[in-house]
Amino acid sequence: MKLKLIYSPENVQRPVLSEIIQRTNVPINILKAEVKPNSGEMLIDVLAVGEKLKEVLSLFQKAGVKVKEITRTLEIDHVRCISCGACVSPCPVQAISQDENWDIIFDEEKCIGCRICVHACPMGVIQMF
Amino acid sequence: MFEERGAEKLRTYEEINQKIRQGDAIVLTADEFIKTVESSGLEYAAKEVDVVTTGTFGAMCSSGAFINFGHADPPIKMFKCWLNDVPAYKGLAAVDCYIGATAMSETRDFEYGGGHVIEDLVSGKEIELRAEAYGTDCYPRRSIETAININDLNQAILLNPRNAYERYNAATNSTDRTLYTYMGTLLPHYGNVTYCGAGQSSPLYKDKGFETVGIGTRIFLGGGIGYIMGEGTQHNPQNQLGTLMVRGDLKKMNNRYLRGATYYRYGTTLYVGVGIPIPIINEKVAASAALKDDEIFTKILDYGIPSRSRPTVKKTSYAELKSGKVVIDDREIASSSLSSFKVASEIAKTLKEWITEGSFLLNRPAELITDHREFKPLEVRRREPRVGDVMIREITVGNPTDDIKSIAKILIEKGVDHLPIADNEGKLVGIVTSWDLAKALAQDKKQLDEVMTSRVITAREDEVIDMVVRRMEQHNISGVPVVDQSNHIIGILTTDHLSRKLIRRHLL
Ligand code: SF4
Numbered sequence: 282m283k284l285k286l287i288y289s290p291e292n293v294q295r296p297v298l299s300e301i302i303q304r305t306n307v308p309i310n311i312l313k314a315e316v317k318p319n320s321g322e323m324l325i326d327v328l329a330v331g332e333k334l335k336e337v338l339s340l341f342q343k344a345g346v347k348v349k350e351i352t353r354t355l356e357i358d359h360v361r362c363i364s365c366g367a368c369v370s371p372c373p374v375q376a377i378s379q380d381e382n383w384d385i386i387f388d389e390e391k392c393i394g395c396r397i398c399v400h401a402c403p404m405g406v407i408q409m410f
Numbered sequence: 411m412f413e414e415r416g417a418e419k420l421r422t423y424e425e426i427n428q429k430i431r432q433g434d435a436i437v438l439t440a441d442e443f444i445k446t447v448e449s450s451g452l453e454y455a456a457k458e459v460d461v462v463t464t465g466t467f468g469a470m471c472s473s474g475a476f477i478n479f480g481h482a483d484p485p486i487k488m489f490k491c492w493l494n495d496v497p498a499y500k501g502l503a504a505v506d507c508y509i510g511a512t513a514m515s516e517t518r519d520f521e522y523g524g525g526h527v528i529e530d531l532v533s534g535k536e537i538e539l540r541a542e543a544y545g546t547d548c549y550p551r552r553s554i555e556t557a558i559n560i561n562d563l564n565q566a567i568l569l570n571p572r573n574a575y576e577r578y579n580a581a582t583n584s585t586d587r588t589l590y591t592y593m594g595t596l597l598p599h600y601g602n603v604t605y606c607g608a609g610q611s612s613p614l615y616k617d618k619g620f621e622t623v624g625i626g627t628r629i630f631l632g633g634g635i636g637y638i639m640g641e642g643t644q645h646n647p648q649n650q651l652g653t654l655m656v657r658g659d660l661k662k663m664n665n666r667y668l669r670g671a672t673y674y675r676y677g678t679t680l681y682v683g684v685g686i687p688i689p690i691i692n693e694k695v696a697a698s699a700a701l702k703d704d705e706i707f708t709k710i711l712d713y714g715i716p717s718r719s720r721p722t723v724k725k726t727s728y729a730e731l732k733s734g735k736v737v738i739d740d741r742e743i744a745s746s747s748l749s750s751f752k753v754a755s756e757i758a759k760t761l762k763e764w765i766t767e768g769s770f771l772l773n774r775p776a777e778l779i780t781d782h783r784e785f786k787p788l789e790v791r792r793r794e795p796r797v798g799d800v801m802i803r804e805i806t807v808g809n810p811t812d813d814i815k816s817i818a819k820i821l822i823e824k825g826v827d828h829l830p831i832a833d834n835e836g837k838l839v840g841i842v843t844s845w846d847l848a849k850a851l852a853q854d855k856k857q858l859d860e861v862m863t864s865r866v867i868t869a870r871e872d873e874v875i876d877m878v879v880r881r882m883e884q885h886n887i888s889g890v891p892v893v894d895q896s897n898h899i900i901g902i903l904t905t906d907h908l909s910r911k912l913i914r915r916h917l918l
């Protein structure tokens with residue numbers, strides 16, 4: 282499951298993530314991290330389900346880190362899309378690609394909801410919900 | 411032997427048109443022509459094929475339309491005018507205006523601009539027209555507010571001073587922040603590469619010797635018929651960066667091939683569809699029309715360097731760019747286009763259909779586009795203040811092993827906020843601010859290297875101050891050390907000191 286972590290000045294300097302990985306033995310991929318001296322945001326993919334996932338979530342909460350589930354995905358207006366590709370290479374996780382006719386293929390599984398493509402599209406046809 | 415440009419050795423324009431009228435002309439798109447050359451050789455293809463069609467569909471900022479509104483009663487000599495809140499140029503007669511693609515809405519900014527107005531006009535949408543005037547004896551009216559659509563207009567003429575760049579450079583970004591440019595979104599640390607142009611389908615690259623394109627050449631423009639008016643602005647043919655000025659009747663165009671666009675934090679523009687038929691009149695034209703993506707080269711430039719002469723990161727071909735991956739320093743980097751190859755190939759196919767069905771004839775241009783034009787930069791003649799003019803040269807520098815307390819004392823005594831840290835050779839290794847020091851003292855840290863910032867934003871002595879101020883704003887910092895080529899500290903520039911200098915200059 283993809284999660285957005287929001288750190289506060291109190292916990293941003295602490296190794297919350299690595300402690301949780303050590304304690305639960307759950308593999309966690311860091312998709313994006315923006316850590317500043319007194320705040321931080323991270324997008325992670327927790328490779329666990331059921332009880333294990335719940336345990337991870339509760340540990341983050343205990344550490345005072347805010348956790349949001351990423352369920353937002355994109356909607357591309359394929360009629361107004363001109364198949365240029367301006368949204369393709371800026372995507373940091375290669376969630377958008379082009380087929381042999383240059384048409385856009387969006388891989389919802391990979392998307393981390395960073396909105397870069399929403400701005401990168403010159404035709405304004407990508408929206409996020 | 412010296413051959414004159416445009417020699418009709420294989421076939422003449424009249425012979426081609428005769429075949430088009432009879433339905434016998436052999437017309438291929440650039441992609442098809444390349445395949446024919448690959449399978450049967452250039453000589454055969456040049457002998458058999460009469461016309462090669464090309465196409466490109468990309469952002470072309472130097473585009474716009476002349477519009478004549480007709481006269482209201484009582485009449486008005488419009489002095490300022492807006493279309494959907496986008497200002498149009500009014501330095502023309504009473505009811506003529508020019509709406510440029512990059513003009514931006516005064517109420518919606520980047521979201522909507524002249525390019526969008528042109529698209530909406532072509533789509534037949536109603537457009538709000540607002541104009542102001544000072545009133546004259548012959549034109550008494552002082553303002554007007556109404557709605558127009560393209561059918562109401564006497565003329566709506568697309569006239570683009572620079573379109574169809576032969577090829578263009580590609581872009582990447584070496585800095586540590588995301589850049590939003592006219593080359594699209596560029597991720598930090600060479601995170602991606604963007605490029606534009608149509609590669610092997612590019613109209614001007616298919617006649618790179620300018621043997622057939624010229625003033626009066628009939629072309630596909632925005633889904634309708636247009637004409638080449640001459641070389642475009644910044645035409646630079648000897649470097650394979652030729653451009654065209656084109657015009658066409660907006661009323662006959664199609665919004666699939668004219669699209670308003672926004673480059674985030676850059677501005678608005680217009681995507682224009684251009685297709686040019688290349689008559690295969692001699693072998694040189696045939697050889698040029700046969701060029702493939704792997705024979706068309708361009709440079710990847712570093713848009714992280716805010717200078718006219720951006721450094722080249724790599725020379726590459728359109729074939730590599732189109733593969734979706736470019737190798738820079740042994741790293742594979744995602745590349746993607748800003749122009750649409752899909753629509754470009756649609757344009758080449760449409761033009762082929764028009765010619766094949768006999769509704770589009772070719773013509774000999776009145777004059778060929780020049781194949782040489784000096785390309786000049788704009789030199790700033792007024793002297794702009796540089797960092798070296800205002801920086802503080804007597805600076806206190808710390809050493810990584812210095813004791814924090816003594817340094818704090820020096821800062822207080824000198825009344826400065828920034829302390830660059832240099833190694834024993836005088837090379838910059840970090841910076842601390844009085845704020846960092848206060849924090850360090852509170853946390854009982856002892857040595858400078860425990861508290862300093864080691865990734866320092868710097869300036870060079872010969873940089874224009876405006877650029878450095880912009881950099882400080884971007885990084886939200888109030889001072890930068892000035893370093894020489896080998897990273898030795900030679901001064902410091904702080905906003906505090908700058909504003910005092912500027913105020914003094916103001917007062918004098
Ligand atoms: S929001 Fe867009 S750019 Fe960001 S990960 Fe998803 S697809 Fe890629």
Ligand code: SF4
Nearest residue numbers: 362363365366368402
């Ligand atoms: S940038 Fe926009 S128009 Fe271009 S391919 Fe992506 S979604 Fe389509």
